[in-house]
Amino acid sequence: MVVCNQSISLVPNTQGLYRSKNFLHYIRFHLSKNFKTPTVMSLYKIITFVLKWILVFMILGITGTVYGQHDMHQNHTPLTKPGNDIFGTIQEVVQKLESNPDTDWSQVNLEALRQHLLDMKAFTEEVQVLTKGEIKKGVEITVRPQTERAVLALKKLFAMHPGMIKKEKGWDMIAKQDGDKWILTCTTDDEAEVEKVRALGYIGLLAEGSHHQLHHWMIATGKMHME
Numbered sequence: 409m410v411v412c413n414q415s416i417s418l419v420p421n422t423q424g425l426y427r428s429k430n431f432l433h434y435i436r437f438h439l440s441k442n443f444k445t446p447t448v449m450s451l452y453k454i455i456t457f458v459l460k461w462i463l464v465f466m467i468l469g470i471t472g473t474v475y476g477q478h479d480m481h482q483n484h485t486p487l488t489k490p491g492n493d494i495f496g497t498i499q500e501v502v503q504k505l506e507s508n509p510d511t512d513w514s515q516v517n518l519e520a521l522r523q524h525l526l527d528m529k530a531f532t533e534e535v536q537v538l539t540k541g542e543i544k545k546g547v548e549i550t551v552r553p554q555t556e557r558a559v560l561a562l563k564k565l566f567a568m569h570p571g572m573i574k575k576e577k578g579w580d581m582i583a584k585q586d587g588d589k590w591i592l593t594c595t596t597d598d599e600a601e602v603e604k605v606r607a608l609g610y611i612g613l614l615a616e617g618s619h620h621q622l623h624h625w626m627i628a629t630g631k632m633h634m635e
Contacts, residue, residue, distance in 0.1 A: 494525040501628045515630030524627055524634050527561035534558035537610050538589065546579075546595030547606040549613075552588055562590055564634065569614065576617045579605060 490496035498518055505511045535558050539550040553559045566583035573581045573594070579601075581594045594605050594613055608616065626632035 494522065494529065497525060497624065498522060498628075501624065504625075505628070512629070516628060517630050518628055520630075520634060521624060521628045524624070526557070527564060527634075530555060530557040530561040531565055531614070532611065535562065535610070540609055542606055543593065543595070545597065545602055546593060547609070549592045549594075549610050550586075551590050551592065551610055553590075565614070566590065566592075572617055572619045573613070576619065581613065 490499050498521060501518065501521065505513075505516060531553070534553065534555045536552045536554055537549065538552055539548075541548050551562075553562050562583075563585075570581035570583060573579050577596075578598070579594055579596045581592070583590055583592045592610065592613070596602060596605050605613070623632060627634060
């Protein structure tokens with residue numbers, strides 16, 4: 409038996425598979441030079457059979473890997489956070505809308521919700537608290553918006569939030585603009601809650617109440633319009 413010393417190159421084609429057909433012809437040619445025809449045919453059939461099954465397993469392996477990675481991304485991530493609060497809120501809204509067969513998609517306005525959430529981000533992160541002091545039955549706070557977005561966001565906020573706080577908590581909130589600053593006061597007739605009002609401060613008073621989630625849903629479904 410003569411061993412061929414020529415190297416065999418398996419070149420990938422554009423589909424990522426090897427040129428197995430040329431390879432088989434190569435083997436058949438060299439076998440025919442060294443063996444009788446029946447033997448050549450038997451060896452050729454065996455080699456063809458083996459190579460075909462190797463190719464099948466390669467394809468199945470690649471396909472299984474792709475589907476396995478897809479399944480992992482879909483169902484097996486250990487993460488639960490979307491990475492951004494605004495994105496996460498909108499994602500939750502979309503999931504609720506999709507799970508409701510009665511959703512009127514013609515009224516859905518996710519862009520309005522996004523703009524509202526950006527306003528919330530602005531008056532949360534882009535406002536400087538200048539002073540905070542005790543007054544009778546409550547607290548007085550002076551703040552200054554640091555960006556144009558925060559300026560507009562505070563105007564929208566203070567046009568609505570004091571009324572919601574009065575309705576939900578019974579507290580009296582007044583917001584007055586003084587040049588580039590806002591002076592915010594909040595008082596309560598309930599002596600047991602005075603220290604709480606003072607402790608909450610600027611951001612705590614804005615976070616008070618259970619109306620935020622309701623407003624977000626109403627904005628997203630087109631039932632509430634933010635100017």
